[in-house]
Amino acid sequence: MVEHLSKTGLVLLADWVVGPAGTVLSKAGVGSIGGVIERIFTSHGEGVRWAREVGAGDPMHLNGVLAPGWVNAHCHLELTGLAGRISCEGGFPQWIGRLMKAKSEFALEDYRQGVITGAQALLAGGTTSVGDIDSQGVMGRVESPLRMRVYRESLDAFHPQRTPGALEWVRKPMECSGLRGEGLAPHASFTVSPALMRGMARLARGRAAPVTVHWSETQAEVDWLLRGEGRLADVLGPSPRCSGLHILEEAGLLNGELSLAHGNWPAPGEEESIAQADATLVHCPGSHQFFGREPFPLRRYLDAGVRVALGTDSQASNQELDMGREVALLRKNFPWVDPRMAFCMGTEHGARAIGWGTSVGRIQEGFHCDLMHVDASVQTAADAMELLTGENPPVAQVWVDGRSVLTQERA
CATH class of the missing domain: 3.20.20.140 (Metal-dependent hydrolases)
Incomplete structure (x- = not known):
């Protein structure tokens, strides 16, 4: 497990979330505290409730795909x-x-x-x-x-x-x-x-x-x-x-x-x-x-x-x-x-x-909240994976340690 660098909470809810080994969850989300992923949500409602419980503020709703960077x-x-x-x-x-x-x-x-x-x-x-x-x-x-x-x-x-x-x-x-x-x-x-x-x-x-x-x-x-x-x-x-x-x-x-x-x-x-x-x-x-x-x-x-x-x-x-x-x-x-x-x-x-196999590279509890968001409409989990790996789509937003470090407007 990685250490928290702060206590700032973040809740991201997306149409599709890419988990370990390329598994793709529909209408899912991620909750982090202090830059470390605390929860993977299998529904948006679960994420909204968790945000209230921990005082993480309003969840951010994202169109498209949320994936590890x-x-x-x-x-x-x-x-x-x-x-x-x-x-x-x-x-x-x-x-x-x-x-x-x-x-x-x-x-x-x-x-x-x-x-x-x-x-x-x-x-x-x-x-x-x-x-x-x-x-x-x-x-x-x-x-x-x-x-x-x-x-x-x-x-x-x-x-x-x-x-x-x-x-x-x-x-x-x-x-x-x-x-x-x-x-x-x-x-x-x-x-x-x-x-x-x-x-x-x-x-x-x-x-x-x-x-x-x-x-x-x-x-x-x-x-x-x-x-x-x-x-x-x-x-x-x-x-x-x-x-x-x-x-x-x-x-x-x-x-x-x-x-x-x-x-x-x-x-x-x-x-x-x-x-x-x-x-x-x-x-x-x-x-x-x-x-x-x-x-x-x-x-x-x-x-x-x-x-x-x-x-x-x-x-x-x-x-x-x-x-x-x-x-x-x-x-x-x-x-x-x-x-x-x-x-x-x-x-x-x-x-x-690069020696960080137990702390980065996955959306998984206990890992750093290092994520990318691709703002694109896809219909299935297979489409989401094809988009990410076959089409090099533009990236809308990037988070490192739970902090937004880059936001780009969709062309």
Whole structure:
């Protein structure tokens, strides 16, 4: 159970309310006190009576669908200022080169403004929680009503002389309270040496902090890790000649507190290893489309029992920071996915990925009151789920911790 931050009551009654596992209730509602969901109402009358009992004020009656806010499991808000500026022409290595050049021209204020702008874009699309990569240390100077798991990123590019400094960068714990939580992000299996990976794993265990890693994003990284071949060989030097997943396992990171971003090139059997470890795989449909990559092996992961979440990645490799679009792209690319499963990937699974699986991502008693409202007329529960996952409808209002943080007029 989460703690109350205040005693302010809120009662929301809607035509349709999306509960755990994508279940949809008709003429239902939510009651919260101090930003924590206290009651789920199965009728509007029940909500009206409860509001009187607890002195929560007049209930708010909403047309359309009330649902948990989206949870973006992988994002780089600090790069929002690079929207539309980085071409992927020539492939991923060329994109990386352009990205590094653009970042070299950025000041810390550019990164900070990117976080602010990006957070507002996510809220506008109904996202209430995000797992965000912080490589510059700017999050301490950013205020936002968005709930953020701040993953502090470090790497040493397999250069031993850089390892102590890379570890020192994340050694001091981040001061977090309220809507912030700390996580650690060893950048990737091919940019973080085993020594740095082990060091960050020790820090994560000591702080009970979740960890995220870019994993198996490109064939080039797999070629270098396994055989020391390919386009990365000249850049990175000697290869460890083992898989990225093996490096993570040896460091003690392959567990339920780990999220793996991308996972486009899993070797046979790796999906089973991820499932057995209870780690989460984060797919970014918009970024996948941006790079024109081969079809994502979603069925392999699901058949193996892997928990799959969704993320936007950054606007340096995506058109928008909009989780509704990511879910709709997933449905378009994989029409066989049940809408309820797609919804869970964008909410509950994302919450689990960023270490908040017992407090956000669901309309459930004891969870934070993080909600979105879609003002649209639908006739059935199936229509409501199809609307949310297949059509990326405009979001009318967003609440985080029971506070209204965004209201948008219907077009």
